[in-house]
Amino acid sequence: MFIKLFKYSIRDVARSKWLLLYGLFFLLLTEFLIWFSSDTSRAVVSLLNVIIIIIPLVSIIFGTIYTYNSREFVELLLSQPISRKSLYHSIYLGLTIPLVMAYLIGIAIPLIIQTDIDISILLIILVSGIALTFIFVGIAFTMALSFDDKVKGMGFSFIIWLSLSLIYDASILLLIWLLGDYPLESALIIVSSANPIDLSRIMVMLKFDVAALMGYTGAIFQRFFGGLTGIIYSISVLLIWIVALYFIGRIKFNRKNF
Amino acid sequence: MIKIDKLEKKYGKVTALESVSFDVQSGKIVAIAGPNGSGKSTLVKIILGLVRMDNGEIYINDEKLNSHFQYRKQVGYLPQIGRYPENLTVKEVISMIKDIGGGEETFEAELIDEFELQEHLNKEVRTLSGGTKQKLGIILAFMFKKDLLILDEPTSGLDPISAGKLKKLIKERNSEGSTVLLISHIMSEVEELADEIIYFLNGQISFREKVRKLIEKTAGINLENSIAIFLNKGVSY
Numbered sequence: 001m002f003i004k005l006f007k008y009s010i011r012d013v014a015r016s017k018w019l020l021l022y023g024l025f026f027l028l029l030t031e032f033l034i035w036f037s038s039d040t041s042r043a044v045v046s047l048l049n050v051i052i053i054i055i056p057l058v059s060i061i062f063g064t065i066y067t068y069n070s071r072e073f074v075e076l077l078l079s080q081p082i083s084r085k086s087l088y089h090s091i092y093l094g095l096t097i098p099l100v101m102a103y104l105i106g107i108a109i110p111l112i113i114q115t116d117i118d119i120s121i122l123l124i125i126l127v128s129g130i131a132l133t134f135i136f137v138g139i140a141f142t143m144a145l146s147f148d149d150k151v152k153g154m155g156f157s158f159i160i161w162l163s164l165s166l167i168y169d170a171s172i173l174l175l176i177w178l179l180g181d182y183p184l185e186s187a188l189i190i191v192s193s194a195n196p197i198d199l200s201r202i203m204v205m206l207k208f209d210v211a212a213l214m215g216y217t218g219a220i221f222q223r224f225f226g227g228l229t230g231i232i233y234s235i236s237v238l239l240i241w242i243v244a245l246y247f248i249g250r251i252k253f254n255r256k257n258f
Numbered sequence: 259m260i261k262i263d264k265l266e267k268k269y270g271k272v273t274a275l276e277s278v279s280f281d282v283q284s285g286k287i288v289a290i291a292g293p294n295g296s297g298k299s300t301l302v303k304i305i306l307g308l309v310r311m312d313n314g315e316i317y318i319n320d321e322k323l324n325s326h327f328q329y330r331k332q333v334g335y336l337p338q339i340g341r342y343p344e345n346l347t348v349k350e351v352i353s354m355i356k357d358i359g360g361g362e363e364t365f366e367a368e369l370i371d372e373f374e375l376q377e378h379l380n381k382e383v384r385t386l387s388g389g390t391k392q393k394l395g396i397i398l399a400f401m402f403k404k405d406l407l408i409l410d411e412p413t414s415g416l417d418p419i420s421a422g423k424l425k426k427l428i429k430e431r432n433s434e435g436s437t438v439l440l441i442s443h444i445m446s447e448v449e450e451l452a453d454e455i456i457y458f459l460n461g462q463i464s465f466r467e468k469v470r471k472l473i474e475k476t477a478g479i480n481l482e483n484s485i486a487i488f489l490n491k492g493v494s495y
Contacts, residue, residue, distance in 0.1 A: 001358070004354075004357045004358060005354075005358070008343065008346060008350065011350070012344070012346050013345070015345035015346075016345055069344070073341050075303075075308055076341075076398070078306070079306045079308065079408075081327055081329075081331040081358065082330075257269070257303070257308070258303065
């Protein structure tokens with residue numbers, strides 16, 4: 001049953017003009033950065049800085065709007081002989097997979113065709129984008145299922161994005177400034193693990209192994225874990241994020257009064 | 259057909275349904291009426307499994323509903339406001355529900371002709387007018403022959419001709435054995451279609467009566483008038 005539903009769900013999302021724009025944005029951005037950067041590494045680092053802001057923002061907004069808009073449709077499908085579990089899977093994956101595909105096509109095609117990018121760097125940047133999409137669609141789902149009021153749901157989603165992408169950096173700086181005299185390493189690793197955006201950034205930077213680009217938390221990861229272990233740790237924590245949000249969304253969807 | 263026993267539902271501190279019990283015999287058309295917020299929609303949504311009940315029991319064809327979903331194979335539902343995946347075409351939405359139905363016999367071709375949806379089949383749902391969306395809802399609810407039809411304000415948004423066709427269709431399906439739960443604000447519609455009316459007030463059943471008998475007993479000029487007389491004065495039976 002899931003496959004049947006998933007087929008229609010993915011067809012619905014894939015036809016959205018926003019999705020096409022999203023894919024085109026990545027394609028043009030990657031092209032632009034390849035053209036105007038002197039080498040591939042610089043282009044990829046610039047790309048990463050845009051990706052870690054745009055993917056969470058688009059995933060959380062698109063995800064929240066889509067979940068609210070599909071509410072009556074969910075009512076219709078739930079009145080059919082379908083389990084809530086199948087419906088949840090088809091909506092969550094039907095929304096996430098087209099977003100992931102738009103990102104993959106937009107980024108990977110120009111990088112593969114026009115640059116001599118190292119395959120492991122390409123893979124790690126693709127993995128970080130995929131993980132961010134799953135996580136932020138998961139957050140969007142959880143918010144939209146937690147609040148019946150669209151404005152509240154959108155508001156909380158936006159606040160989460162703002163906190164993780166902008167306020168977080170400022171808080172880290174403040175923390176270091178205030179408590180610089182104390183050993184902060186373990187605390188900062190925990191704080192970074194709680195932020196999938198920072199974790200994705202650190203993961204890619206560890207692969208590049210350029211100290212100047214690491215940032216404070218990246219440098220701590222480098223020192224604490226070393227390059228490869230740091231990357232494995234980051235991927236594992238991102239996976240925990242994905243799985244946790246998937247289950248929270250599923251429990252909420254299962255208990256929801258539609 | 260349906261048996262509901264001591265059904266209770268609260269949303270936070272607000273009581274939506276308070277110890278509601280009734281049964282509906284097979285082959286009847288029973289109207290659920292009442293003012294806004296009286297609990298009608300909650301009741302229907304609990305029967306359909308859209309809303310989780312706090313307490314109580316529901317049986318459909320003597321089978322107790324718990325968290326399983328297979329019983330919905332016997333249920334057709336027409337929502338008040340039909341919203342469908344916006345980027346799918348009418349044809350795709352119909353095939354989707356048909357696919358989910360799992361190979362049961364369907365009657366969508368006749369319904370598409372009857373409700374003149376032919377020219378809209380290849381249009382995406384977001385381009386349809388409210389009335390056409392409602393017609394799509396009718397096709398989806400009636401394309402299978404179900405034991406139980408739950409119709410929530412079925413004629414809302416329809417032009418008079420289509421509303422007439424829908425009423426005829428409801429009567430036809432009922433004469434073929436479908437039990438119908440009709441949720442409606444339009445008392446003339448209830449009077450025309452329903453055998454009985456269950457009237458909800460503040461989450462409880464205020465009264466249940468055969469439509470003809472209620473009009474007779476209250477000496478009202480029509481059902482609407484009879485309900486007003488009943489609620490204002492009360493009638494002893």
